[in-house]
Amino acid sequence: MTERPAASLREAALADLDALRARHPDQFRTDWSERLRGAAVLAGIAGLTAYGLWTLDFSLARIFHGLGRLGGFALEMFPPSAAGRFGVFLHALAETLGIAFLGTLTAALFAFPVAFLAARNVVPNPFARFAVRRGLDVMRSVDVLIWALIWINVVGLGPFAGALAIACSDFGAFGKLFSEAIETCDRRPAEGVLASGGSSLHRIRFGLIPGVLPVLASQVLYFFESNTRSATIIGIVGAGGIGQYLTELIRVLELQQVAFLVLMILVTVAAIDWISGRLRRAIIGGSR
Amino acid sequence: MRRLTPLPPQRAADLVGRYAAERAVARRRMLASLAVLAVLLVLASYAAEVRPLVLAGNIGKFTAYLGQIMPVLRPDHLGTDLAEWYWGLPKWLSLLGETLLMAYLGTLLGAVGGFVLCFVAAGNLVKSPAIRFAAKRYLEICRTVPEIVFALIFVIAFGLGPMVGVLALAIHTTGALGKLFSEVVENIDMKPVEGLTGTGASWVEIVRFAVLPQVLSNFASYALLRFEINVRGAGVMGFVGAGGIGQELLVAIRNFYYSDVSAILLMIVLTVFAIDLGTEKLRHRLIDGEGER
Numbered sequence: 001m002t003e004r005p006a007a008s009l010r011e012a013a014l015a016d017l018d019a020l021r022a023r024h025p026d027q028f029r030t031d032w033s034e035r036l037r038g039a040a041v042l043a044g045i046a047g048l049t050a051y052g053l054w055t056l057d058f059s060l061a062r063i064f065h066g067l068g069r070l071g072g073f074a075l076e077m078f079p080p081s082a083a084g085r086f087g088v089f090l091h092a093l094a095e096t097l098g099i100a101f102l103g104t105l106t107a108a109l110f111a112f113p114v115a116f117l118a119a120r121n122v123v124p125n126p127f128a129r130f131a132v133r134r135g136l137d138v139m140r141s142v143d144v145l146i147w148a149l150i151w152i153n154v155v156g157l158g159p160f161a162g163a164l165a166i167a168c169s170d171f172g173a174f175g176k177l178f179s180e181a182i183e184t185c186d187r188r189p190a191e192g193v194l195a196s197g198g199s200s201l202h203r204i205r206f207g208l209i210p211g212v213l214p215v216l217a218s219q220v221l222y223f224f225e226s227n228t229r230s231a232t233i234i235g236i237v238g239a240g241g242i243g244q245y246l247t248e249l250i251r252v253l254e255l256q257q258v259a260f261l262v263l264m265i266l267v268t269v270a271a272i273d274w275i276s277g278r279l280r281r282a283i284i285g286g287s288r
Numbered sequence: 289m290r291r292l293t294p295l296p297p298q299r300a301a302d303l304v305g306r307y308a309a310e311r312a313v314a315r316r317r318m319l320a321s322l323a324v325l326a327v328l329l330v331l332a333s334y335a336a337e338v339r340p341l342v343l344a345g346n347i348g349k350f351t352a353y354l355g356q357i358m359p360v361l362r363p364d365h366l367g368t369d370l371a372e373w374y375w376g377l378p379k380w381l382s383l384l385g386e387t388l389l390m391a392y393l394g395t396l397l398g399a400v401g402g403f404v405l406c407f408v409a410a411g412n413l414v415k416s417p418a419i420r421f422a423a424k425r426y427l428e429i430c431r432t433v434p435e436i437v438f439a440l441i442f443v444i445a446f447g448l449g450p451m452v453g454v455l456a457l458a459i460h461t462t463g464a465l466g467k468l469f470s471e472v473v474e475n476i477d478m479k480p481v482e483g484l485t486g487t488g489a490s491w492v493e494i495v496r497f498a499v500l501p502q503v504l505s506n507f508a509s510y511a512l513l514r515f516e517i518n519v520r521g522a523g524v525m526g527f528v529g530a531g532g533i534g535q536e537l538l539v540a541i542r543n544f545y546y547s548d549v550s551a552i553l554l555m556i557v558l559t560v561f562a563i564d565l566g567t568e569k570l571r572h573r574l575i576d577g578e579g580e581r
Contacts, residue, residue: 009486009487009488010487010488013487045396048392049392049393049396051389052389052390052392052393052454053393055386055389056386056389056390056393056449056450056454056531057449057450057451058451058454062446062447062451063446063451065446066442066445066446067445069444069445069446070441070442073441073444073445094335095335095336095337097332097335098331098332098333098334098335098336099332099336101328101329102329102333102336102338105325105329137561137564141520141556141557141560141564142553142556142557143520143521143523143524145436145524146523146524146541146553149538149541150350150353150541151350153349153353153541154343154346154347154350154353155339155342155343155346156342158337159335159336160336160338160339160342160343162336163336163338164343229432229434230434232434232437233434233436233437236436236440236527236528237527237538240336240337246437246440247440250437250440250441250444251440251444253444262433262437265432265433266429266432266433270432
């Protein structure tokens with residue numbers, strides 16, 4: 001039923017095309033400057049891509065050869081099997097979760113007071129704020145794996161170094177996010193506390209913290225999710241967790257066990273996502 | 289002025305009692321969550337082999353390490369000291385350029401992959417649940433497996449080099465951007481789509497003329513954000529032999545070439561800063577340009 005009018009509208013429009021063009025010249029005009037700009041941007045992107053492909057030694061032969069080998073690997077991955085090391089893997093997985101949990105929590109605890117120092121409505125002095133913010137940025141822009149390498153020098157190989165590494169890189173991220181949450185917080189409770197004679201500490205405790213706490217908690221949970229992923233790779237440099245086994249097993253091409261580990265990681269990450277998603281909704285809903 | 293009349297004592301006591309009861313419930317809930325948190329903390333510390341004593345004993349090493357990697361810079365020999373600190377500048381700069389190119393290509397290829405898949409994964413454009421389910425699960429796997437794990441496998445399949453890093457970044461980016469893109473597509477205004485469907489346009493024509501104009505600036509903004517993240521990711525690809533500056537940094541840290549560590553780290557941090565600032569400007573312009581229309 002609906003097909004016919006649509007088709008006839010299209011046919012009528014096509015038959016009447018020249019008249020339509022004459023009646024609505026603006027709709028049919030080509031904006032050449034816009035087109036040229038678009039073409040220039042596209043050409044720039046394409047040129048840089050070609051240069052990149054050329055400098056980074058992309059070759060079709062290598063890709064095809066590698067894809068063949070990858071196909072072979074994919075076949076060898078089936079069926080995934082733990083080869084009797086399920087207990088060991090489970091222990092490593094617990095270690096991974098421990099690293100993610102401790103790292104996130106430590107970062108949140110340390111970032112909480114610092115974030116107030118970086119918030120415009122708490123510290124009006126722009127220079128102090130600028131210094132705190134840039135410090136946080138530096139910590140954030142150093143990757144977790146680099147932090148792990150540095151901490152291994154201090155506390156030795158093992159999961160503890162991993163937890164400290166996650167704590168350091170998240171400290172920067174949390175500091176930034178928390179301070180943004182504090183800045184966008186409702187001003188009125190804070191003003192009310194001041195007006196009823198509270199000190200500026202009272203203002204923070206009773207005017208700001210109750211408002212931002214649910215937001216911060218949900219951000220912390222979100223980071224815990226993403227840190228579970230980071231914690232799986234931190235073993236690549238020797239900082240504990242399931243990544244250590246993953247690296248070793250990939251290097252010696254025990255692909256059935258690799259597939260098993262990847263499945264374990266996928267299931268765990270999905271479970272954590274689900275739990276923390278529910279918790280986050282409960283926290284945000286409860287604050288209303 | 290009218291005086292406030294105090295509540296009758298009976299009613300006041302009632303209200304105070306109810307307030308205290310509410311507070312007690314809130315406090316009990318707080319204590320219960322703190323207890324759960326404490327139990328989890330102990331379990332996690334046990335699993336992660338936390339050794340506070342080792343940390344306390346060796347924390348001096350951390351500050352000492354930071355001191356050691358600082359370069360020697362004397363005001364009267366500043367030029368020569370700087371030259372000595374950055375002795376490998378040409379090599380490092382070319383590696384840094386390689387890292388940026390890797391991030392660029394990885395983002396671009398990943399964005400193209402995510403672009404193609406996002407329309408297939410969007411609930412409002414594809415009616416077949418089977419196709420949508422397949423596309424969504426594929427994106428999820430790409431996103432959940434960290435890029436460095438892809439790099440580890442690809443290094444064995446394709447051999448060492450930056451190409452592997454690009455492929456690993458591209459696959460992970462496909463997953464991350466595909467999901468974000470498809471969420472943007474699911475939130476579009478459906479009226480242009482209905483209009484084009486009414487004139488008998490094909491699926492590709494609908495996507496091109498009804499969906500694309502609405503989503504393009506958002507797509508570009510997300511891709512730029514991903515580029516920032518990928519610059520960081522590309523910086524550590526060298527740890528597994530997948531190109532970029534990471535390899536040099538790994539060698540410097542492992543072999544205790546102290547001043548090299550700080551030199552390379554500083555270069556990475558400054559680059560990340562510059563990229564962050566640049567993309568933020570660009571993204572604001574994209575979003576503002578959208579607002580003017």
